Amino acid sequence: MTRNPSRAGAVLAFAFALLAPAAARGQEDGSRISEATQACLFCHENLHPGLVADWRLSRHARTTMAEALAVDEPARRVSTPGVPEELRDVVVGCAECHTHAPDTHPDTVEHGEARVHPVVTPRDCALCHPREVDEYGQNLMAHAYENLLGNDLFSDLADRINGVESWTDGALAPRTPHAATTDDSCLACHGTDVQVVRRETRDTGLGEMEFPVLTGWPNVGVGRVNPDGSRGSCSACHTRHEFSIAMARKPYTCAQCHKGPDVPAFKVWEVSKHGNIYAARGEGWDFEAVPWRPGRHFSAPTCATCHISRLVNDWDMTLAERTHRMNDRLDTRLFGLPYAHPHPKDPRTSTIRNRAGMPLPTELTGEPVATALIGADERAARRNAMQAVCLSCHSRSWIGGHFDRLDHSIATTNESTRTATAILLDAWRQGVATGPANGGSPFDETLERMWVDHWLMYANSTRFASAMMGADYGVFADGRYALAANLRRMQTLVRLDGGRR
Ligand code: HEC
Ligand code: HEC
Ligand code: HEC
Ligand code: HEC
Ligand code: HEC
Ligand code: HEC
Ligand code: HEC
Ligand code: HEC
Structure with a gap:
C-alpha cells in the first residue's frame, strides 16, 4: 500500500498509533470490525457522529457474511452464494463498501492508508447482493436519466420547463437552462450524471487531503449515472447508512418521487x-x-x-x-x-x-x-x-x-x-x-x-x-x-x- 506523502500521512500515522491501543483494549465487537474499518471509525466517529450512528444501527454493522450466509431461505437477506475469504468474518463497515475495487472507480482518492471512493455504486453492493443489483438494472428506474435526457422530445420538454424565458421584442423567447437547474429539477428524481471533473486538495483540520470534484453531486436519483459507468443509487430507497429494509417498505420512501400531480x-x-x-x-x-x-x-x-x-x-x-x-x-x-x-x-x-x-x-x-x-x-x-x-x-x-x-x-x-x-x-x-x-x-x-x-x-x-x-x-x-x-x-x-x- 502506498502512503500519501502529505501532512495527512503524518496525521494518519498518529491516528494509527492511537488506534492500536484502542483495539488492544478490546472494544466490544472490535474483533468483528476489520482493521481497515477501525481506522475509518477512528476519525469519522468524531467527524461525522450522525453518519456513524446510522451505520451502527444497520444490520451491516452487526452481521458478518458468515452469519448472513448461515441463514436459510426464506429468511436469508443476502443473495450471493459466497464472498472472498477476507470478507467472511467481519461486519460490513466503511472500508468494505468505500474501498471495494478501487481501480474501477474513477473517483478513488488516496485517503490516508486507504484508497477510498465516495460514490458507492450498485456494483459495490453486487459483491453481496448480486440478484437485487441485476434485477434493478432491468427496471425503468435504473435508466431514468437516459429515458429523459436521451429522448429528444422529453429533453425538449425539460428545457421548456427549466429554461427561464426572456421578454424579447414583445414576445417570450426560449433560453437553455443552466445545468444546475436541471440537476435541481428533473434530475433530482431521475438521477444526475456524476463525473469526476478534477481533484482538489483541501485543509480538513486533520491535515491536507485530496478529494474528487464531482458533477451532479450530491444526488440519490434512481437512474443516477455513476463515475464507474453503473446506473442508479440504491440509497434512493435504502438511505445510508442504515440501509434498512423497514424504511424501504414504508410508503414515505416512495413519496419522495411518486407524489406530484403527474405521478x-x-x-x-x-x-x-x-x-x-x-x-x-x-x-x-x-x-x-x-x-x-x-x-x-x-x-x-x-x-x-x-x-x-x-x-x-x-x-x-x-x-x-x-x-x-x-x-x-x-x-x-x-x-x-x-x-x-x-x-x-x-x-x-x-x-x-x-x-x-x-x-x-x-x-x-x-x-x-x-x-x-x-x-x-x-x-x-x-x-x-x-x-x-x-x-x-x-x-x-x-x-x-x-x-x-x-x-x-x-x-x-x-x-x-x-x-x-x-x-x-x-x-x-x-x-x-x-x-x-x-x-x-x-x-x-x-x-x-x-x-x-x-x-x-x-x-x-x-x-x-x-x-x-x-x-x-x-x-x-x-x-x-x-x-x-x-x-x-x-x-x-x-x-x-x-x-x-
Ligand atoms: C485521519 C482521519 C481519517 C481517516 C483515518 C479516514 N478519514 Fe475519511 N475523511 C476524513 C476527513 C477529514 C474528511 C473530510 C470531511 C469534510 O469534508 O468535512 C473525510 C472524508 C471522507 C469521505 C467523503 C469524501 C468526499 O469527497 O466527499 C469519505 C467517503 C470517507 N472519508 C471515507 C473514509 C473511509 C472509508 C475511511 C477508511 C478506509 C476513512 N474515510 C478514513 C478523515 C479521515
Ligand atoms: C425503489 C426502491 C428501492 C430501490 C431503489 C432499491 N431497493 Fe432494495 N428493497 C426495496 C424494498 C421495498 C425492499 C423490501 C422487499 C421485501 O419486503 O421483500 C428491499 C429489499 C432489499 C434487500 C433485502 C433483501 C432480503 O432478502 O431481505 C436488499 C439486500 C436490497 N433491497 C438491496 C438493494 C440494492 C443493492 C439496491 C440497488 C441496486 C436496491 N436494493 C435498490 C426497495 C428498493
Ligand atoms: C453498505 C455500504 C456502505 C457502508 C458500510 C458505508 N458506506 Fe458510506 N456511503 C455509502 C453510500 C451508498 C453512500 C452514498 C453515495 C450514494 O448516494 O450512492 C455513502 C456516502 C458516504 C459519505 C458521503 C456522505 C455525505 O453526506 O457527505 C461519507 C463521508 C461516508 N459514506 C463515510 C462512511 C463511513 C465513515 C462509513 C463507516 C462508518 C461508511 N461510509 C460505511 C455506502 C456505504
Ligand atoms: C460485503 C458484503 C456486503 C456489501 C458490499 C453490501 N451488503 Fe448489504 N448486507 C450484507 C449483510 C451481511 C447484511 C445483513 C444480512 C443479515 O442480517 O442476515 C446485509 C443487509 C442488507 C439489507 C437488508 C437490511 C435489513 O434491514 O434487513 C439491505 C437493504 C442492504 N444490505 C443493502 C445494501 C446496499 C444498498 C449495499 C451497497 C451500497 C450493500 N448492502 C452492500 C452484506 C453486504
Ligand atoms: C419528484 C420526482 C420527479 C421529478 C422532479 C421529475 N420526475 Fe419525471 N418521473 C418521475 C416518476 C416517479 C416517473 C415514473 C412515473 C410512473 O411511471 O408512474 C417519471 C417519469 C417521467 C417520464 C417518462 C419517461 C419514460 O420513458 O419512461 C418523463 C418523460 C418524465 N418523467 C419527464 C420529467 C421532466 C421533463 C421533468 C423535469 C421538468 C421530470 N420528469 C421531473 C418523477 C419525477
Ligand atoms: C395485506 C392485505 C391486503 C392486500 C395485499 C390487498 N388489500 Fe385491498 N384491502 C385490504 C383491506 C383490509 C381493505 C379494507 C376493506 C374494508 O373496506 O372493509 C381493503 C380494501 C380494498 C378495496 C376497497 C377500496 C374502497 O375504498 O372501496 C379494494 C378495491 C381493494 N382493497 C383492492 C385490492 C387489490 C386490487 C389488491 C392487490 C393489487 C389489494 N387490495 C391488496 C387488504 C388488502
Ligand atoms: C428518487 C426518486 C424515486 C424514488 C425514491 C422511488 N422512485 Fe419509483 N420511479 C422513479 C422514476 C424517476 C421512475 C420512472 C423512470 C422512467 O420512466 O424512466 C420510477 C418508476 C417506478 C416504477 C415503474 C418501474 C418499471 O420498470 O416499470 C415503479 C413500479 C416504481 N417506480 C415504484 C417505486 C416504489 C414502490 C418506490 C418506493 C419503495 C419508489 N418507486 C421510489 C423515481 C423514484
Ligand atoms: C393494492 C396494491 C397497490 C398498492 C398498495 C400500491 N400500488 Fe402502485 N399499482 C398497483 C396497480 C394494480 C397498478 C397498475 C398495474 C398495471 O395495470 O400494470 C399500479 C401501478 C403503479 C405504478 C406504475 C405506473 C405506470 O406508469 O405504469 C407505480 C409507479 C406505482 N404503482 C407506484 C406506487 C407507489 C409509490 C405506491 C405507494 C404510495 C403504490 N404504488 C401502492 C397496485 C398498488
Missing part, C-alpha cells in the same frame, strides 16, 4: 382504504421481518407490498416473489406518453420510435408501437403476479371487479387524450399553433401546454386513482373533472385563434 401514486394510496388502515394501525406492524407474512406482520398493503416484496404464508409458501425489477407485476404503463400503453419490453425507452419517427411508445393517434411493447401472454403473466398479492387478503371476484374498472379507466382516459390531441392536431394544421411539422416545439405554446396538462396531469391522475383505489384523485383533484373542463378550454382557445401565445 400521484402516494396521494392516491394515502386516501385509499389501504392507506387509511396503515394510518390507523401501521404503528403496530412489523416492518423488519424477513420473510414478510401478510396477516401476521401487517394487514393492509404499502407500496412495497404490491410492487416489490416477497410475501410468505405460515406454511412458508411464497405468495409473491420479491423483485427489484419493479415491472414484474405491471402489465400496463399507466404514465401516458401521451397514451397509456402495454409496458415496454426494454427499460431503455429512448430507443423506441413510432411510425412518425417520434421517440414515443404510441402514435399521436393512440395506437401502441407494438414491436417495442410486451405482448398479450406477458401482460397476462404480470397481471397474475400482481393479483397474487391481492389474493393474500381478497377474493377473486373482488379483485376481478377492481381490474375490470381499471381497464375501463385506461380506455376512457386514452379516449379523452385522443380528443385533446385531435384539437391540437387541428390547431397545428390551421396554423393556430406551430407544431413540429413546421419547425416548432410541441411544448411551448399555451394550447400545447394545455394538451400536456391533459395527458401528463389529468389522465395520469385518473388512472393512478383507479389502479390504487384513491377515488378523490380520479374526480375533482386533477381527475375526470379536470379532463372534461380542459377539453372545453382547448376548444375555446382554438376558436378564439388565441392558441399561439
Whole structure:
C-alpha cells in the first residue's frame, strides 16, 4: 500500500498509533470490525457522529457474511452464494463498501492508508447482493436519466420547463437552462450524471487531503449515472447508512418521487382504504421481518407490498416473489406518453420510435408501437403476479371487479387524450399553433401546454386513482373533472385563434 506523502500521512500515522491501543483494549465487537474499518471509525466517529450512528444501527454493522450466509431461505437477506475469504468474518463497515475495487472507480482518492471512493455504486453492493443489483438494472428506474435526457422530445420538454424565458421584442423567447437547474429539477428524481471533473486538495483540520470534484453531486436519483459507468443509487430507497429494509417498505420512501400531480401514486394510496388502515394501525406492524407474512406482520398493503416484496404464508409458501425489477407485476404503463400503453419490453425507452419517427411508445393517434411493447401472454403473466398479492387478503371476484374498472379507466382516459390531441392536431394544421411539422416545439405554446396538462396531469391522475383505489384523485383533484373542463378550454382557445401565445 502506498502512503500519501502529505501532512495527512503524518496525521494518519498518529491516528494509527492511537488506534492500536484502542483495539488492544478490546472494544466490544472490535474483533468483528476489520482493521481497515477501525481506522475509518477512528476519525469519522468524531467527524461525522450522525453518519456513524446510522451505520451502527444497520444490520451491516452487526452481521458478518458468515452469519448472513448461515441463514436459510426464506429468511436469508443476502443473495450471493459466497464472498472472498477476507470478507467472511467481519461486519460490513466503511472500508468494505468505500474501498471495494478501487481501480474501477474513477473517483478513488488516496485517503490516508486507504484508497477510498465516495460514490458507492450498485456494483459495490453486487459483491453481496448480486440478484437485487441485476434485477434493478432491468427496471425503468435504473435508466431514468437516459429515458429523459436521451429522448429528444422529453429533453425538449425539460428545457421548456427549466429554461427561464426572456421578454424579447414583445414576445417570450426560449433560453437553455443552466445545468444546475436541471440537476435541481428533473434530475433530482431521475438521477444526475456524476463525473469526476478534477481533484482538489483541501485543509480538513486533520491535515491536507485530496478529494474528487464531482458533477451532479450530491444526488440519490434512481437512474443516477455513476463515475464507474453503473446506473442508479440504491440509497434512493435504502438511505445510508442504515440501509434498512423497514424504511424501504414504508410508503414515505416512495413519496419522495411518486407524489406530484403527474405521478400521484402516494396521494392516491394515502386516501385509499389501504392507506387509511396503515394510518390507523401501521404503528403496530412489523416492518423488519424477513420473510414478510401478510396477516401476521401487517394487514393492509404499502407500496412495497404490491410492487416489490416477497410475501410468505405460515406454511412458508411464497405468495409473491420479491423483485427489484419493479415491472414484474405491471402489465400496463399507466404514465401516458401521451397514451397509456402495454409496458415496454426494454427499460431503455429512448430507443423506441413510432411510425412518425417520434421517440414515443404510441402514435399521436393512440395506437401502441407494438414491436417495442410486451405482448398479450406477458401482460397476462404480470397481471397474475400482481393479483397474487391481492389474493393474500381478497377474493377473486373482488379483485376481478377492481381490474375490470381499471381497464375501463385506461380506455376512457386514452379516449379523452385522443380528443385533446385531435384539437391540437387541428390547431397545428390551421396554423393556430406551430407544431413540429413546421419547425416548432410541441411544448411551448399555451394550447400545447394545455394538451400536456391533459395527458401528463389529468389522465395520469385518473388512472393512478383507479389502479390504487384513491377515488378523490380520479374526480375533482386533477381527475375526470379536470379532463372534461380542459377539453372545453382547448376548444375555446382554438376558436378564439388565441392558441399561439
Ligand atoms: C485521519 C482521519 C481519517 C481517516 C483515518 C479516514 N478519514 Fe475519511 N475523511 C476524513 C476527513 C477529514 C474528511 C473530510 C470531511 C469534510 O469534508 O468535512 C473525510 C472524508 C471522507 C469521505 C467523503 C469524501 C468526499 O469527497 O466527499 C469519505 C467517503 C470517507 N472519508 C471515507 C473514509 C473511509 C472509508 C475511511 C477508511 C478506509 C476513512 N474515510 C478514513 C478523515 C479521515
Ligand atoms: C425503489 C426502491 C428501492 C430501490 C431503489 C432499491 N431497493 Fe432494495 N428493497 C426495496 C424494498 C421495498 C425492499 C423490501 C422487499 C421485501 O419486503 O421483500 C428491499 C429489499 C432489499 C434487500 C433485502 C433483501 C432480503 O432478502 O431481505 C436488499 C439486500 C436490497 N433491497 C438491496 C438493494 C440494492 C443493492 C439496491 C440497488 C441496486 C436496491 N436494493 C435498490 C426497495 C428498493
Ligand atoms: C453498505 C455500504 C456502505 C457502508 C458500510 C458505508 N458506506 Fe458510506 N456511503 C455509502 C453510500 C451508498 C453512500 C452514498 C453515495 C450514494 O448516494 O450512492 C455513502 C456516502 C458516504 C459519505 C458521503 C456522505 C455525505 O453526506 O457527505 C461519507 C463521508 C461516508 N459514506 C463515510 C462512511 C463511513 C465513515 C462509513 C463507516 C462508518 C461508511 N461510509 C460505511 C455506502 C456505504
Ligand atoms: C460485503 C458484503 C456486503 C456489501 C458490499 C453490501 N451488503 Fe448489504 N448486507 C450484507 C449483510 C451481511 C447484511 C445483513 C444480512 C443479515 O442480517 O442476515 C446485509 C443487509 C442488507 C439489507 C437488508 C437490511 C435489513 O434491514 O434487513 C439491505 C437493504 C442492504 N444490505 C443493502 C445494501 C446496499 C444498498 C449495499 C451497497 C451500497 C450493500 N448492502 C452492500 C452484506 C453486504
Ligand atoms: C419528484 C420526482 C420527479 C421529478 C422532479 C421529475 N420526475 Fe419525471 N418521473 C418521475 C416518476 C416517479 C416517473 C415514473 C412515473 C410512473 O411511471 O408512474 C417519471 C417519469 C417521467 C417520464 C417518462 C419517461 C419514460 O420513458 O419512461 C418523463 C418523460 C418524465 N418523467 C419527464 C420529467 C421532466 C421533463 C421533468 C423535469 C421538468 C421530470 N420528469 C421531473 C418523477 C419525477
Ligand atoms: C428518487 C426518486 C424515486 C424514488 C425514491 C422511488 N422512485 Fe419509483 N420511479 C422513479 C422514476 C424517476 C421512475 C420512472 C423512470 C422512467 O420512466 O424512466 C420510477 C418508476 C417506478 C416504477 C415503474 C418501474 C418499471 O420498470 O416499470 C415503479 C413500479 C416504481 N417506480 C415504484 C417505486 C416504489 C414502490 C418506490 C418506493 C419503495 C419508489 N418507486 C421510489 C423515481 C423514484
Ligand atoms: C393494492 C396494491 C397497490 C398498492 C398498495 C400500491 N400500488 Fe402502485 N399499482 C398497483 C396497480 C394494480 C397498478 C397498475 C398495474 C398495471 O395495470 O400494470 C399500479 C401501478 C403503479 C405504478 C406504475 C405506473 C405506470 O406508469 O405504469 C407505480 C409507479 C406505482 N404503482 C407506484 C406506487 C407507489 C409509490 C405506491 C405507494 C404510495 C403504490 N404504488 C401502492 C397496485 C398498488
Ligand atoms: C395485506 C392485505 C391486503 C392486500 C395485499 C390487498 N388489500 Fe385491498 N384491502 C385490504 C383491506 C383490509 C381493505 C379494507 C376493506 C374494508 O373496506 O372493509 C381493503 C380494501 C380494498 C378495496 C376497497 C377500496 C374502497 O375504498 O372501496 C379494494 C378495491 C381493494 N382493497 C383492492 C385490492 C387489490 C386490487 C389488491 C392487490 C393489487 C389489494 N387490495 C391488496 C387488504 C388488502
